[in-house]
Amino acid sequence: MLFNPRAIQHCRACGTAVEYRVPADDNRERAVCPACATVHYQNPINVVGTLPVWEDRVLLCKRAIEPRYGLWTLPAGFLELGETTEQGALRETDEEAGARIDLQGLYTVINVTRVGQVHLFYRARLLDPNFLPGAESLEARLFSEGEIPWDLLAFRTVRETLRCFFDDRRRERFELHCLDVG
Amino acid sequence: MLFNPRAIQHCRACGTAVEYRVPADDNRERAVCPACATVHYQNPINVVGTLPVWEDRVLLCKRAIEPRYGLWTLPAGFLELGETTEQGALRETDEEAGARIDLQGLYTVINVTRVGQVHLFYRARLLDPNFLPGAESLEARLFSEGEIPWDLLAFRTVRETLRCFFDDRRRERFELHCLDVG
Ligand SMILES: [Zn+2]
Ligand SMILES: [Zn+2]
Structure with a gap:
């Protein structure tokens, strides 16, 4: 059971489909909501x-x-x-x-x-x-x-x-x- | 910044609004998707x-x-x-x-x-x-x-x-x- 770095497909706040990109002031790809700008982090x-x-x-x-x-x-x-x-x-x-x-x-x-x-x-x-x-x-x-x-x-x-x-x-x-x- | 036990409002897999309830075989309230049955866990x-x-x-x-x-x-x-x-x-x-x-x-x-x-x-x-x-x-x-x-x-x-x-x-x-x- 490997972790899935793209397990998040929809925004947890508003339900919109997320985009994977590196947010400003960050250096890793995150699931970002194009509608409400929520950044979703996945951690161990x-x-x-x-x-x-x-x-x-x-x-x-x-x-x-x-x-x-x-x-x-x-x-x-x-x-x-x-x-x-x-x-x-x-x-x-x-x-x-x-x-x-x-x-x-x-x-x-x-x-x-x-x-x-x-x-x-x-x-x-x-x-x-x-x-x-x-x-x-x-x-x-x-x-x-x-x-x-x-x-x-x-x-x-x-x-x-x-x-x-x-x-x-x-x-x-x-x-x-x-x-x-x- | 307290953790928010109900931070998840929408299913990460399909975007449907989640319900908070205790799944079968569990003993804690989780965000459960009524459409696709995904259970969302939040951990430290x-x-x-x-x-x-x-x-x-x-x-x-x-x-x-x-x-x-x-x-x-x-x-x-x-x-x-x-x-x-x-x-x-x-x-x-x-x-x-x-x-x-x-x-x-x-x-x-x-x-x-x-x-x-x-x-x-x-x-x-x-x-x-x-x-x-x-x-x-x-x-x-x-x-x-x-x-x-x-x-x-x-x-x-x-x-x-x-x-x-x-x-x-x-x-x-x-x-x-x-x-x-x-
Ligand atoms: Zn959103
Ligand atoms: Zn779902």
């Missing part, structure tokens, strides 16, 4: 999630929705207006896994330029090992490192975040990781 | 910038544009599609200050929920102390801690990032800071 959006841990195991959810139906993911989803990145990460963990957690700090910041997204994952401590997966998940369960279904992970950012976690755990030192996956 | 956007340092001084730019014309800021602006957060931070530093820098890592991640933004600042090392401010800046210059115009800073996230920097420098330990300024 944030996906926020958590890496919830119980003893030596991590929580993954099996996706019940497209894209990547049936594959495993960390709880994550789009940041919404009005919430902080931490609040969004907690909300997604509740919605997708019904899991109760304490956040332990921002852990990975991963640019996914191909789809116009920035993924932010927080390390988290599970308060208990009981889950109640929501409508977006078929299942939520704990995996030890040896049990991780590496070939059945839904997203590259999930793979990278898990890889960082197990590497850091071996070194007994967790630190922020900033990555680009293209 | 990222502002990326740098805190460039030369010896004991930091670089600030005097804004030549609204909002906050004439006030001082760290180089920063909206992340664009197709670039990473690091590339965006470098681009803004070049556009606003004409400054050559090496990035030194993500330093602050600040939620500004009131305006639907997440601000990410990188620490940076200036490669030389010569600047060429672009059209968005009246001036670019270096300030020691005692010279910072605290009452003439353009944004709270700039103030917080500078405060973290001078505190960390005194403690001789720089670490990631995640904050919410409401």
Whole structure:
């Protein structure tokens, strides 16, 4: 799912068909309304999630929705207006896994330029090992490192975040990781 | 400038007037097109910038544009599609200050929920102390801690990032800071 740089065809303010051109005082092509002059910007959006841990195991959810139906993911989803990145990460963990957690700090910041997204994952401590997966998940369960279904992970950012976690755990030192996956 | 949760009045795909309602399988009100069923999402956007340092001084730019014309800021602006957060931070530093820098890592991640933004600042090392401010800046210059115009800073996230920097420098330990300024 690449981002579409010309997804906007009509003005959001008045409905007139837009033109793509570089506005004065700008250096990029934007959707500009020839009727009311509204300039429409498209920007990368944030996906926020958590890496919830119980003893030596991590929580993954099996996706019940497209894209990547049936594959495993960390709880994550789009940041919404009005919430902080931490609040969004907690909300997604509740919605997708019904899991109760304490956040332990921002852990990975991963640019996914191909789809116009920035993924932010927080390390988290599970308060208990009981889950109640929501409508977006078929299942939520704990995996030890040896049990991780590496070939059945839904997203590259999930793979990278898990890889960082197990590497850091071996070194007994967790630190922020900033990555680009293209 | 609060975000407007109902900024979308017409469908971007076909121009029909949208209706605000909660789509099936969703739990938030969205702008939905009654003609073509396009659902329009609005999400927080990222502002990326740098805190460039030369010896004991930091670089600030005097804004030549609204909002906050004439006030001082760290180089920063909206992340664009197709670039990473690091590339965006470098681009803004070049556009606003004409400054050559090496990035030194993500330093602050600040939620500004009131305006639907997440601000990410990188620490940076200036490669030389010569600047060429672009059209968005009246001036670019270096300030020691005692010279910072605290009452003439353009944004709270700039103030917080500078405060973290001078505190960390005194403690001789720089670490990631995640904050919410409401
Ligand atoms: Zn218009
Ligand atoms: Zn439509």
